[in-house]
Amino acid sequence: xxxxxxLFSFASGILFATTLLCIFFPMVKAxxxxxxxxxxxxxxITDGIGASSGQTNYPAQLQKILGDKYEVLNKGVSGTTVTxxxxxxxxxTSRYKESLTSKPDIVIILLGTNDITTKGINTDxxxxxxxxxxxxxxxxYENCETRPKVMVAAPLSSVDGNxxxxxxxxxNEKIQIPIIKALSQEMRLTFLDTHTxxxxxxxxxxxxxxxxxxxxxxxxxxxxxxxxxxYVGNFNCILEENVNYQIIAKSSNMxxxxxxxxxxxxxxxxxxxxxxxxxQCFYLSITKxxxxxxxxxxxxxxxxxxxxxxxxxxxIIQFSSGDEDNEKWVLEAxxxxxxxxxxxxxxxxxxxxxxxxxxxxxxxxxxxxDGNDNNKWRILYVDNVKSNPY
Numbered sequence: 001x002x003x004x005x006x007l008f009s010f011a012s013g014i015l016f017a018t019t020l021l022c023i024f025f026p027m028v029k030a031x032x033x034x035x036x037x038x039x040x041x042x043x044x045i046t047d048g049i050g051a052s053s054g055q056t057n058y059p060a061q062l063q064k065i066l067g068d069k070y071e072v073l074n075k076g077v078s079g080t081t082v083t084x085x086x087x088x089x090x091x092x093t094s095r096y097k098e099s100l101t102s103k104p105d106i107v108i109i110l111l112g113t114n115d116i117t118t119k120g121i122n123t124d125x126x127x128x129x130x131x132x133x134x135x136x137x138x139x140x141y142e143n144c145e146t147r148p149k150v151m152v153a154a155p156l157s158s159v160d161g162n163x164x165x166x167x168x169x170x171x172n173e174k175i176q177i178p179i180i181k182a183l184s185q186e187m188r189l190t191f192l193d194t195h196t197x198x199x200x201x202x203x204x205x206x207x208x209x210x211x212x213x214x215x216x217x218x219x220x221x222x223x224x225x226x227x228x229x230x231y232v233g234n235f236n237c238i239l240e241e242n243v244n245y246q247i248i249a250k251s252s253n254m255x256x257x258x259x260x261x262x263x264x265x266x267x268x269x270x271x272x273x274x275x276x277x278x279x280q281c282f283y284l285s286i287t288k289x290x291x292x293x294x295x296x297x298x299x300x301x302x303x304x305x306x307x308x309x310x311x312x313x314x315x316i317i318q319f320s321s322g323d324e325d326n327e328k329w330v331l332e333a334x335x336x337x338x339x340x341x342x343x344x345x346x347x348x349x350x351x352x353x354x355x356x357x358x359x360x361x362x363x364x365x366x367x368x369x370d371g372n373d374n375n376k377w378r379i380l381y382v383d384n385v386k387s388n389p390y
Contacts, residue, residue: 035071036232038062039102039148041090041141042110045156045220046076050211058212061221066228075099082111083118083126084133091137100140104148106231107141108224110194112176113155113210116168121175131179138187149231152184154195156220158210163202166209190227192337196253197223197378200274215383222381223337230333244281244297244385246274250338250376252358255280258318259361261388263299266306269316269364271353277388284331291328291344293321298388302327305366310346313354316364331379338376340369350375 040046040059048057055061059074066072075098080090090096090111099107112134120126134152141150154177160166177195184191198216203209205216212220247256254271261279274280278298285293294303301318305326321327328344341351343366350369353362369375 033071035069036105036228037071037073037103037146038066038106038108038228039073039075039099039104039141040108040110041096041099042076042108042153043080043090043114044076044078045113045211046074046110047078048074048076048217049078050207050213051217052214056214056217058217058220058224061218062224062228065221065225070228073099073102073104075102076110079114080111081114081118082134082137083115083121083130084136085129086115086118088114089133091140100144103146104141104144105146106228107148107150108153108192109137109141109150110153110155111137112180113158113168113172115176116171122171127175127179130176131183134180134183135187138183138189149190151190151192151227151231152180153192153224154180156194156206156210156212157198157201159202159206160209161203168210190231190336192224192227193250194220194223194337196250197337199253219381226333226339226379227337230336241284241286244283244382246276246280246378246380246382247282247294247341248274248378248380249353249374250378251356251373252353252362254353254358254360254362256282256364256377258296258299261298262318263301265301265319266317267299267301269303269318270361271357271364272360276382276384276386278385279388281382281385287323287328289328292331293327294329294341295321297385303329305343305345308345309366310349312349312365312367314366316351316366334371334376336376337378339379340375341377342369351377 051057059072063072075095077093077095079088081088084091115121138150155172158166158169181191207213249271255274257270257272258279259268259270281297282294296318299318302321304317304319306315306317308326325345330342332340334340343349349366352365352367352374354365356374
């Protein structure tokens with residue numbers, strides 16, 4: 001994957017955003033070999049069941065994306081659990097011991113799926129044990145010599161043969177995921193919502209309904225790469241020019257869309273249910289001064305702040321591309337797999353769904369950035385674009 005040019009220039013407006021992110025995402029100390037070491041802890045999804053080879057699981061693909069300045073270690077063990085009383089507990093494995101001595105700078109924990117079959121997990125006592133054992137696992141890594149940053153990932157979505165969410169998925173949503181999310185808040189951990197991220201996946205990306213295929217592992221690796229790069233303050237992230245993306249609101253899980261599938265200037269930008277239509281797909285172009293243009297695949301027009309306004313609640317529209325400041329954007333990884341999208345003209349702002357709405361056709365606006373879910377966006381690669389419905 002080619003490396004982008006700088007995401008943004010160090011002009012006065014952008015320097016503000018850079019300073020903010022450096023406060024929240026400080027540079028990590030490199031490992032003893034000069035590289036930033038990422039230790040991936042987990043079960044079969046980390047181990048790589050479903051991948052066609054050891055080079056296509058998510059840790060291996062994460063290594064390829066991040067490059068030579070990073071070292072990614074795969075310490076996944078198939079079939080393991082968080083719950084220590086279970087005979088399958090991850091903490092009973094040799095890879096657990098290896099992970100503790102791996103001198104990590106970042107630890108990604110992707111565990112919990114197998115705990116749905118742990119005896120008593122659906123009881124109050126079982127839930128408490130799960131939470132306590134998960135907290136202990138996190139503390140084990142936080143107490144490592146290198147004092148790594150710990151990121152905790154939710155169990156992935158699972159589907160049956162008809163691409164419908166199955167019983168395993170329901171159990172994860174009711175038990176493990178709320179506990180992991182609550183624990184991340186209590187312990188001030190980075191929570192990676194890989195469950196929501198994979199909620200629309202089908203058997204194409206989840207080959208057996210539970211374990212990703214090669215394409216799914218690549219998507220998962222990209223997601224983790226965004227989180228890692230955001231944390232270490234590396235803004236030269238993995239987004240590429242001239243590649244089709246959907247831009248999904250974290251708060252509503254809906255896709256940025258040109259209203260009415262229009263190709264006209266001044267058409268409003270709204271949110272709609274993701275369907276991978278041309279009017280929901282965008283590609284990026286880097287300007288000569290280091291910003292991004294976000295261009296709709298159908299209309300070939302750029303996202304634009306209406307009237308060059310710097311005020312809150314200003315609608316986002318599409319307009320013929322030129323070299324205007326109100327069509328230039330900063331894309332910043334927020335460290336949890338999501339992105340802040342900031343207009344060049346108003347570095348204190350970010351793209352936002354008007355009124356925090358979960359409804360279709362709610363307008364996309366600019367609004368003061370406060371770090372809440374409504375300010376965050378997933379940027380997803382699209383490889384199967386559909387024609388607009390007319």
